[in-house]
Amino acid sequence: MRISRRKYLELGAMLGVGLALPMGTLSVPVSRLAASASVVSPPVERFTVPLPVPPVLEPVRREEGIDYYEITQRVSNQEILPGLKTEVWGYEGIFPGPTIEARRRRKVVVRQINELPVPVAVHLHGGIMPPESDGYPTDLVAPANGAHDSSTVGAHGSSMHTDDGHEGAANARDYAYPNDQPAATLWYHDHRMDFTGPQVYRGLAGLYLLRDEVEDDLHLPRGEREVPLVIQDRTFEEDGSFYYPSLDPSLMGEHGTLATAINGVFGDTILVNGAPWPYLEVSNTRYRFRMLNGSNARFYDLALDPPPPGGKPLVQVGSDVGLLDKPLAHNRLLGSPAERFDVVVDFSRYEVGQEVTLKNLEGEGRTKEVMRFVINRKEKEESAVPEELASELEVPDPNDAEVTRRFQFIAGGAWGGMSTINFKVFDPERVDARPRLGATEIWDLHADQDHPIHLHLAHFRVVSRNGGPPAPYDVGLKDTVLMRAGDDVRIAARFDGYRGKYVFHCHNLEHEDMMMMANFEVV
Amino acid sequence: MMVAGRSGIGTPTAQHRVAAALAFASQLAHLWILPEEFSARPLVGTFVFLAAVFQGLLAASLLFGPGRWAVRLGILLNATLVLACQPVEKVGTELVATTNEARNAPKMAYSARFTVVGPVDDIRHARSNPWRPGR
Numbered sequence: 001m002r003i004s005r006r007k008y009l010e011l012g013a014m015l016g017v018g019l020a021l022p023m024g025t026l027s028v029p030v031s032r033l034a035a036s037a038s039v040v041s042p043p044v045e046r047f048t049v050p051l052p053v054p055p056v057l058e059p060v061r062r063e064e065g066i067d068y069y070e071i072t073q074r075v076s077n078q079e080i081l082p083g084l085k086t087e088v089w090g091y092e093g094i095f096p097g098p099t100i101e102a103r104r105r106r107k108v109v110v111r112q113i114n115e116l117p118v119p120v121a122v123h124l125h126g127g128i129m130p131p132e133s134d135g136y137p138t139d140l141v142a143p144a145n146g147a148h149d150s151s152t153v154g155a156h157g158s159s160m161h162t163d164d165g166h167e168g169a170a171n172a173r174d175y176a177y178p179n180d181q182p183a184a185t186l187w188y189h190d191h192r193m194d195f196t197g198p199q200v201y202r203g204l205a206g207l208y209l210l211r212d213e214v215e216d217d218l219h220l221p222r223g224e225r226e227v228p229l230v231i232q233d234r235t236f237e238e239d240g241s242f243y244y245p246s247l248d249p250s251l252m253g254e255h256g257t258l259a260t261a262i263n264g265v266f267g268d269t270i271l272v273n274g275a276p277w278p279y280l281e282v283s284n285t286r287y288r289f290r291m292l293n294g295s296n297a298r299f300y301d302l303a304l305d306p307p308p309p310g311g312k313p314l315v316q317v318g319s320d321v322g323l324l325d326k327p328l329a330h331n332r333l334l335g336s337p338a339e340r341f342d343v344v345v346d347f348s349r350y351e352v353g354q355e356v357t358l359k360n361l362e363g364e365g366r367t368k369e370v371m372r373f374v375i376n377r378k379e380k381e382e383s384a385v386p387e388e389l390a391s392e393l394e395v396p397d398p399n400d401a402e403v404t405r406r407f408q409f410i411a412g413g414a415w416g417g418m419s420t421i422n423f424k425v426f427d428p429e430r431v432d433a434r435p436r437l438g439a440t441e442i443w444d445l446h447a448d449q450d451h452p453i454h455l456h457l458a459h460f461r462v463v464s465r466n467g468g469p470p471a472p473y474d475v476g477l478k479d480t481v482l483m484r485a486g487d488d489v490r491i492a493a494r495f496d497g498y499r500g501k502y503v504f505h506c507h508n509l510e511h512e513d514m515m516m517m518a519n520f521e522v523v
Numbered sequence: 524m525m526v527a528g529r530s531g532i533g534t535p536t537a538q539h540r541v542a543a544a545l546a547f548a549s550q551l552a553h554l555w556i557l558p559e560e561f562s563a564r565p566l567v568g569t570f571v572f573l574a575a576v577f578q579g580l581l582a583a584s585l586l587f588g589p590g591r592w593a594v595r596l597g598i599l600l601n602a603t604l605v606l607a608c609q610p611v612e613k614v615g616t617e618l619v620a621t622t623n624e625a626r627n628a629p630k631m632a633y634s635a636r637f638t639v640v641g642p643v644d645d646i647r648h649a650r651s652n653p654w655r656p657g658r
Contacts, residue, residue, distance in 0.1 A: 006587065009587065010583065010584075010586075010587035013583040013586065013587065014579075014580055014583040014584065016583075017547070017550070017579040017580075017582060017583050018576055018579035018580035018582075018583055019576060019579070019580075021550075021554065021575075021579060022550075022553075022554060022557070022572055022575040022576045022579060025554045025557050025558065025575070026557060026561060026568075026572050028558045029557070029558045029559075029561035029562040029568065030561070032558075032562055033561075033562060033565070247559060247562060247563055254559060256563050257563070258562050258563065259561075259562065259563055259564060259565050262563070262564075
């Protein structure tokens with residue numbers, strides 16, 4: 001059979017335009033996905049780096065009843081992996097950010113100055129504060145370089161003015177925290193619409209410890225024996241830079257991650273206070289660890305290895321937003337992103353010279369271990385763990401509930417992308433619940449896969465889990481609840497403090513960025 | 524309308540060339556969104572890829588004088604995608620409201636819609652979305 005020149009041309013055009021061109025275009029994302037799936041951090045010898053402790057920030061000035069702080073968010077280089085420099089976006093340029101220590105009923109005003117190349121919003125996680133200081137995702141602080149359309153700043157209806165009359169510069173904003181709540185381990189972190197995941201991953205998180213007289217009187221371990229543990233996971237590239245699989249790494253264009261991370265970004269290197277698998281030398285006394293799961297998506301099932309004789313070494317004294325009414329001893333503590341566990345470990349139950357590893361029973365390979373404690377000396381015990389802690393803890397009573405609402409948390413996937421609450425993606429203009437100020441409500445939550453669910457403003461207790469009693473790790477007053485795939489969890493939440501619009505969302509930050517968020521308005 | 528010759532291999536008319544240009548433009552639009560769609564959602568991306576292949580083959584075929592099958596298939600598939608988009612999306616959404624198991628239906632509808640109006644919609648969305656910074 002003879003094929004004409006015209007037919008050759010036609011076949012050539014069909015092959016070229018119809019197949020080669022699309023195949024060539026497809027090769028770009030295919031190779032990007034393949035590269036993303038194969039990134040492995042440089043090896044690090046575990047338990048060789050001492051545990052750093054984030055510095056406590058000093059106020060720039062104190063006035064009657066108010067402490068004023070200034071935090072500049074900026075790019076810096078930090079040695080996280082030994083011998084390599086990592087570019088971090090840090091509060092005061094450090095990762096994790098400096099710790100703010102506040103007293104109950106003493107107001108704090110934090111001026112956040114944005115010298116990063118992107119807009120930011122700052123949320124005090126677990127704090128009860130007015131909506132204009134809550135870090136609503138579209139209440140943005142513009143970057144100093146003007147790369148952001150200033151018309152979107154204050155889109156939540158707020159302005160750059162603050163309660164105390166300060167007016168922020170174009171790239172600054174004052175956040176006012178009344179601190180009218182019991183002592184608790186809070187934390188502050190970025191909350192920018194669509195980009196919270198990558199911005200927290202680059203370093204925008206820090207602790208905010210709220211103290212009060214009740215806690216002071218308990219004589220829990222303090223000083224050097226009160227240690228914050230901000231547990232995070234990260235993946236690093238060969239040159240030491242963070243690897244985050246953003247669709248657009250500039251964080252100024254399309255949001256979201258590559259498909260390889262559609263259900264969360266999981267790092268292969270465990271950091272505690274910004275150091276990889278660190279060690280801490282301790283005496284044979286009690287230590288109080290304020291543990292924060294600061295990871296984007298990873299759950300941790302924490303346990304000490306070896307356990308001490310008699311077991312149950314993790315004595316929990318507080319949860320997300322305050323002390324427990326009485327201590328609760330655990331062998332293991334399961335925690336999802338954003339949850340906090342305030343735990344006392346008595347190292348006198350071990351021998352001096354022993355090494356104890358904090359393990360992650362959910363981890364695989366390198367992520368099985370978190371850090372190590374080296375009991376290297378004897379010291380006098382000066383602390384106690386009383387039988388009663390916060391005996392007047394006011395937990396919401398489900399019998400007081402006025403309304404029962406149901407929310408289903410459905411993650412997107414390879415098919416469609418966006419994650420939803422009750423099958424709706426986040427819309428800043430839509431309000432899905434209007435609780436009355438001071439009211440208690442029951443919220444029935446259902447998760448299609450693992451989701452840590454966080455309510456702004458409202459504190460709650462877990463009433464039931466899958467029809468049964470709450471799990472041991474659900475104890476206390478909380479702002480975030482761990483949900484496993486298929487879980488049905490009932491919470492009783494109290495909407496106290498302020499009227500206005502707040503959000504609730506999945507704290508798997510990649511789900512959050514893919515719209516698993518909704519508004520409630522306290523009326 | 525485009526009319527093919529009796530032999531099944533026609534001589535391209537002006538209408539064929541216009542149709543080929545439109546098919547090629549549609550292919551380019553799909554190729555433009557393909558990298559991001561495939562990177563974020565491989566299944567949707569695969570659909571976009573197949574649509575781009577289809578539009579490219581159609582364009583080449585139209586340019587060199589299409590057979591009846593090419594013209595009819597081109598009209599049929601494009602019309603199906605345009606006309607089916609809204610009803611499928613509506614049905615899919617209603618299904619989702621009643622059963623978890625059907626929750627992939629609107630995503631498939633989304634894919635179909637994407638094939639035809641997606642690129643245009645995406646551009647419009649990017650321009651009109653005031654709360655998404657940097658867009």
